[in-house]
Amino acid sequence: MDERFTIRAMKKEDIEEVYEIEKMSFTAPWSKESLYYELEQNLFAKYLVVEYEGSVIGYCGLWVIMDDAQITNIAVHPDFRGRKIGEALLRFSMQLCKEMSAKRLSLEVRVSNHIAQSLYRKLGFETGGIRKNYYTDNYEDAKVMWVNLG
Template sequence: MRSADVPEIGQVERRCFTNPWPLSAYRRELQHPEQNHYLVLRAEPPDDPPREPSAANGSGPRAIARRTLLPLGLGRWAESEPRAGGAPVVGFAGMWTAFDEAHITTIAIDEPYRGQGLGEALLACLFDEADRRGAVWMTLEVRVSNESAQALYRKWGFAVQGTRRRYYSDNNEDAHIMWSQALSDRRYRAELAVVRAHLADRLDRAVEGFSPAMARRPAAPAPPPPWESGGRA
């Protein structure tokens, strides 16, 4: 994510969350890249060449440019300038690192692109970046009512370790605190390799059914996505 992305990120943020961050919060986060890491996912034309290894397969920290994913532009992130034609922001994700912990602050996918595994793909990218930065654990907060998000995080090895009371300011809902297993654990890494393989297959199927009209379809206000995480107090 770059400063130039922030206004469009703000639009997606407001469509995705009931208590959106102000734009100033993202600009402040971007001033400290040594601590914070934010990704932007844009839908781009299918003729773009692959640029990065596949995070879906765990071989790259910032992109999942599998050949079959190119119609959704998953090979381009914040390092790439948005096209003049206006490739829309599909979603974004972020985390901060401190000591041995990588804390997921947000994951969002705009409404027209949901249900295709893209939020999970961003989660995979955050795992890779946390690993690259030497984090031992990953953590996050999630609404206690958000069972679908909790199921996704459990799929990736997270478990509930506590609760923050009245954490969400929009409705005073509690948040579960979830921690991953140790990122260096061999058994855990083997389990995640299986999860990544299933994700890659799902993304392939999503692209097979991709319609260019999807990228042009206006996004209507929608309920929070099922992977809504912390950073919303």
């Protein structure tokens, strides 16, 4: 990622753009209300955005509870995929979790999403189990993937 891209904490003003990326990225997107709740009321939530030339082009949501962290959602705008932006955002998120004293980071990913699984494995995630019928849109299973943060 070059210097035109910045990763920063998400602000309330970013939610419209994050929601648009959410809708483009997922068949069962989170609602705007859920994003507002996460940002403003969930004490365990941390949200990051990737900004490019004044626009939000990616985001990552995290829950950090004691020494466990979980990625709730992560996505990059379709026009910017394949440029290692997601990888940079995930690496940044992993470092933030370490700084917050998390020992492990987990996430769920569709069993059919091989591109995301490949990225997660590249960064040290391993499959820890399956959540049957996890996704509400088509009841697809999710892989639970974990990485020890050291």
